[in-house]
Amino acid sequence: xxxxxxxxxxxxxxxxxxxxxxxxxxxxxxxxxxxxxxxxxxxxxxxxxxxxxxxxxxxxxxxxxxxxxxxxxxxxxxxxxxxxxxxxxxxxxxxxxxxxxxxxxxxxxxxxxxxxxxxxxxxxxxxxxxxxxxx
Ligand SMILES: [Cu+2]
Numbered sequence: 001x002x003x004x005x006x007x008x009x010x011x012x013x014x015x016x017x018x019x020x021x022x023x024x025x026x027x028x029x030x031x032x033x034x035x036x037x038x039x040x041x042x043x044x045x046x047x048x049x050x051x052x053x054x055x056x057x058x059x060x061x062x063x064x065x066x067x068x069x070x071x072x073x074x075x076x077x078x079x080x081x082x083x084x085x086x087x088x089x090x091x092x093x094x095x096x097x098x099x100x101x102x103x104x105x106x107x108x109x110x111x112x113x114x115x116x117x118x119x120x121x122x123x124x125x126x127x128x129x130x131x132x133x134x135x
Contacts, residue, residue, distance in 0.1 A: 024064045030086040032114045054098045058110035065098040
């Protein structure tokens with residue numbers, strides 16, 4: 001009986017990382033072009049708890065898949081996004097992996113496009129090709 005119990009708990013621990021996989025899904029305003037997406041992705045990857053980052057410009061969604069059992073607190077997320085020049089609107093935590101969010105978002109209607117003239121990037125990025133509309 002004891003052995004059975006031990007095996008049962010071993011099985012539970014074995015599946016635990018999947019059970020606790022968590023994703024933070026955020027609505028972020030101000031994301032306009034591919035450089036916005038790239039910048040925010042880079043910023044969020046700097047958190048040790050970040051496993052994957054998904055950015056949808058069309059839906060203004062930024063998702064951070066977390067490493068098993070880890071989290072990033074709301075204040076830190078808000079600071080990172082605000083410091084990068086964007087506006088964090090809402091934060092949701094979900095058990096969905098990023099692949100599920102990506103699939104769901106791709107079926108949703110895109111939001112109206114923001115005006116690219118209303119934002120700018122730092123000098124280094126403006127030298128990139130295709131950035132003519134940026135100030
Ligand atoms: Cu941009």
